[in-house]
Amino acid sequence: MAGAGGATTWHDIVVETLRRNDVRLVPYVPDRVLTPLIRAVEADPFFTAFPTAREEEAVGIVAGAWMGGMRGIVLMQTSGFATLPNVLASLACACQIPLLMMVSERGTLGEFNLGQAMVCRTMRPVLSALGIEHHTITRLDETEFVVDRTIRQAIATQAPACLILSPLLTGGKAFSA
Amino acid sequence: MSATIDTRHNAKVMNRFELTKLLVAKLTDEAVIGGIGNANFDLWAAGRRPENFYMLGSMGLAVPIALGVAIAQPHRTVIALEGDGSLLMQLGCLATVAARAPRNLVIVVWDNGIYQITGGQKTPAAAARTDLVAIARASGIVESHWAADEAEFEALAARALGAPGPWFIAARIDDKPAVTQTERDPVRIRDAFMRGIGSRS
Numbered sequence: 001m002a003g004a005g006g007a008t009t010w011h012d013i014v015v016e017t018l019r020r021n022d023v024r025l026v027p028y029v030p031d032r033v034l035t036p037l038i039r040a041v042e043a044d045p046f047f048t049a050f051p052t053a054r055e056e057e058a059v060g061i062v063a064g065a066w067m068g069g070m071r072g073i074v075l076m077q078t079s080g081f082a083t084l085p086n087v088l089a090s091l092a093c094a095c096q097i098p099l100l101m102m103v104s105e106r107g108t109l110g111e112f113n114l115g116q117a118m119v120c121r122t123m124r125p126v127l128s129a130l131g132i133e134h135h136t137i138t139r140l141d142e143t144e145f146v147v148d149r150t151i152r153q154a155i156a157t158q159a160p161a162c163l164i165l166s167p168l169l170t171g172g173k174a175f176s177a
Numbered sequence: 178m179s180a181t182i183d184t185r186h187n188a189k190v191m192n193r194f195e196l197t198k199l200l201v202a203k204l205t206d207e208a209v210i211g212g213i214g215n216a217n218f219d220l221w222a223a224g225r226r227p228e229n230f231y232m233l234g235s236m237g238l239a240v241p242i243a244l245g246v247a248i249a250q251p252h253r254t255v256i257a258l259e260g261d262g263s264l265l266m267q268l269g270c271l272a273t274v275a276a277r278a279p280r281n282l283v284i285v286v287w288d289n290g291i292y293q294i295t296g297g298q299k300t301p302a303a304a305a306r307t308d309l310v311a312i313a314r315a316s317g318i319v320e321s322h323w324a325a326d327e328a329e330f331e332a333l334a335a336r337a338l339g340a341p342g343p344w345f346i347a348a349r350i351d352d353k354p355a356v357t358q359t360e361r362d363p364v365r366i367r368d369a370f371m372r373g374i375g376s377r378s
């Protein structure tokens with residue numbers, strides 16, 4: 001099976017699944033792997049997509065927008081996620097806000113930067129410590145299901161959730177030296 | 178209105194609770210995000226409004242949260258009340274605000290030059306005489322102003338509530354703590370706010 005509306009790439013599937021769930025607001029701090037997704041949402045008038053200076057800001061924006069009645073998702077890289085525990089704990093978790101996050105996973109499966117590899121090791125322990133539902137997407141044929149169900153559950157249970165895009169899905173960032 | 182002043186050092190030192198009361202007295206259906214600590218405590222003390230959101234953590238996020246509400250509800254004016262130390266932690270958000278240019282966003286900064294609630298330590302900005310209004314203006318927020326005194330604060334607030342923004346209004350304040358503390362029940366605060374601004378019934 002391909003995905004929503006016959007989409008055949010991971011980013012097309014994500015775009016269509018966000019649309020179907022009325023997730024319109026997409027603040028982000030960029031990552032190389034996320035580029036096709038960012039391009040797609042910025043080119044599509046259904047979405048309000050824009051960069052922020054820092055991931056914490058994007059969390060505040062999506063939290064505020066949800067309280068105002070608009071659904072959103074924060075796009076970031078693993079290192080961006082690592083800047084977030086304080087605001088996840090004291091805003092999204094404490095206030096029970098269904099903050100959606102999508103993280104491009106750097107630091108594993110062929111990483112060439114030791115710093116990224118170390119940062120990556122903090123991500124799942126932080127998510128687990130905060131009790132935040134998270135799924136790692138590795139396969140194209142599971143992408144639509146995982147993204148769709150995670151969004152629905154987050155909203156229905158008023159809980160933050162994190163989708164991790166594995167290099168197995170995206171190809172990751174290859175060693176180029 | 179009185180002559181506009183452009184630098185921090187010739188603004189009168191005022192009081193957060195007094196100014197918060199002056200601001201709240203002008204409000205109808207505006208959403209207000211009270212930043213961590215004193216900013217939201219004095220908002221709470223100035224009278225409960227269902228359109229108020231009281232931050233109990235996430236230092237520095239009053240402006241981003243307000244921006245999110247402003248994007249979701251473009252027909253409602255949204256006000257962020259933030260401490261100078263908190264804003265200093267998230268200065269990049271001023272560029273984000275300028276880039277989005279939300280007409281319905283008003284940022285109010287209480288500048289006491291200290292981290293009052295943690296013991297009154299001086300901020301690095303106070304030591305360096307950093308001018309937050311100059312930073313906001315240089316970030317691209319054209320309507321960035323110091324309030325020279327209470328009368329000018331009221332005049333600026335009235336303009337900001339009536340004319341397109343984004344607005345950035347800074348007031349120098351004394352070193353007093355807030356007059357009371359907000360009830361710490363984040364889920365209830367969030368739910369009441371959502372009902373207050375009509376995103377939940």
Ligand SMILES: Cc1ncc(C[n+]2csc(CCOP(=O)(O)OP(=O)(O)O)c2C)c(N)n1
Nearest residue numbers: 214215236260261262263291292293294295
């Ligand atoms: C990320 C983070 N760092 C430090 C603190 C501790 N803290 C809580 S309030 C505060 C000072 C806030 O200063 P300001 O915004 O200027 O408000 P004031 O207390 O002066 O009214 C600090 C340092 C925190 N809560 N979060």
